[in-house]
Amino acid sequence: MARDTTALSRRDVLKASGAAGAAGLTGLAGCAGIGGGGSSEYPALGNYPVEGDEVVFGFNVPQSGSYSQEGADELRGYNLAKEHLNNGGGWVDDWDGLTGDGVLGKTVASVEGDTATDPDTARQSATRMINRDNAIMITGGSSSGVAIAVQELCQEEKVQFQCCITHSNDTTGGSCVRYSFREMFNAYMTGQALAPVLAEEYGEGLNFYQLYADYSWGQTQQASMEQFFTEVGNWSQIESVPTPLGTSDYSSYLSDVPRDETDVLVLNHYGLDAANSLPQAIEAGLDQDMEIVVPLYNRLMAEAASDSIGGIFGTADWNWQLEDDASQSFVEFYREEHNRAPSYGARIAYTQTLQYAAAVERAETFYAPEVIRELEGHEYSGAGLGNETMRGCDHQAQRDVLVMQGADPSEQTEDLLLNIVSQTPRDDLGYACDAGPAAECELGDYGDE
């Protein structure tokens, strides 16, 4: 993995002037002494310095609520990452900077919290992890509402947050913060990847009708679909209707879809919501009159709506069928532990934890501003999606996006529910730092200015 060398970090300056000796640095760094993660090379900030032989990571996932099954798989990914960071194995053996002997020589310990798929609960849980458990890094969440709430807290507390499943444009757009990084793609990139495939498949000049979950993710999701379906496919939106998060009966919303005018019905729902809305749309016979699209797939939804997903397009963060070495090795060691293929939630959880640990090793400190500088602009591969960049201006990973299609129910197995249609290269996706969601991003301070 190559490191982005375009920006000189303060750590680089410190390293370069190492010959001047530790004593000479004290004025620059503000404290006395040079050492590992637990010493006082830098001033106290957040939960730095880390005392003792252990460093605590906070795994804050939904263990109840609409996205609890996602949370369970995220937790499996996190615990594998912890195991490999401490004892070697998995991607740790091939990941630059990681030793398999903890992080900076400290054993990784963890605390778990339940976000209940609710931003307030997630904030409370993260607060406990920061204040009571001294977590140096918080990661997790499934739901952009949760991710945004927790990353705001982490910015205030100067504790790093590594996002897990969060697909709203706002996470690294209008609500971005310096202390948070996102490996997952976003709704804007879903629009960029999906629109050309759908235009090719269904034709141009069609009318589409949207239902969307009425919170941060659903709102940016529907806006991105509107933008790219209009721009790329020259499609026209008939109407876009919000539905409350957690709706279980969509029949009234679906009754309102004008069958004779609508060519494509877009269901911007996720998890349990999508597992209800898609089968109900098919039960109402809407698939006989129009095409149905579910822009963001997940395994929970695909499993729970398996009879209904055949032929339906969407996107996914990653899939176990990818043939590259990293993906296959991840599938293998995950399967050994849990006896089935991992979901993409598990991959993001695993990857985000390793990314953080590797950045700490490169920075040679747990001091958050230095770790953040190591991650900003960092280029990496080996996370299953080829070359990726953790962009400095908005902390959004620039990476490939998978377009998926539901497998026919007769072909489906426990693991095979979706087929990969295409892997859109990152060069065909994304947006400049002054465009798209990034234009609204102001990251905030490092905490050592």
Place this chain on the structure above:
Amino acid sequence: MLLQSEIASILLNGLQQGAIYALLGIGLTIILGTMEFLNLAHGALYLVGAYTGLIVFQETALSNGLLYSSGITTLGFEGGFLAALIVVPIVGFGIGLLMERFVAEPFYDRPETDQLLVTFGLALIVEETVKNVIGGNTFQSIAPSTIFGVNVSQPISLPLVGLFPSWRLLIIAIAFVVIGLTYLAIERTDFGLVVQAGTHDSEMVRILGIPINRSYSLVFAVGAALAAFAGLIGASIQTVSPQIGTERALIPAFLTIVVGGAGSVRGAIAGGLVLGVIISAMTQTYSQWAQIVLYLFVALMLIVKPEGLFGSAEVGE
């Protein structure tokens, strides 16, 4: 024509939703009315009904499951859901008897807060048990594709409404048959007379020498069977997961009896249908206002007619 079509669609969707609310509301209201017992575990009974239905449906499906593994591969129709229609209310009835005996009875003379705590605790225990025994997975809805050889998985075309899922039409009919039978049982039988008298003045019924304690068990069990049946109906149109008891059943059941009036079967039926139609109408017209209007309506009912549409003043006091 467009307006008529819209109204017809709202009414049909409202009937379907309202039928489930009414089933839940009847069960809750007869328990509350007769025994003045607030049962927050009513949602858990819905959950039990949904999961029992799911298990029966899967195990009696003729392409796999227990019957299939025993060599029974055909009965001439898809039997899973029909079996569930019979088994689920029986299971609900049995659980209701046990609940009345071991949970409700010791708390009849205790303050309402104690009743709330014990039944809420029971609801949590049921939810956690389901999670631990069956897992937190979400299951697909369990609607059959055929009943007696008739395809019910395809929508049918109705005048004014247009295409409507035929299975939903069928469950409206099934739910209303059950609601009608319950209504007749309470209006036209000795058991019903005791229930009705109990909702008005249970002390007087006891003084008259009627063995109301035995009726209590029956009332509780019938209420539980109706909640379980509502769970089965719900599971046939929506996914099944451990949290559905609280999210989809408990709150609607209470709203239903607030509107209809505590202790009144007619009230529960009317309340359920009114709420179903309000939700359906708001969803189809101003969806973002649906929840707000729903709760405003219930609040208005509490102010203008606190005893509900058909509630008895005694229970409402």
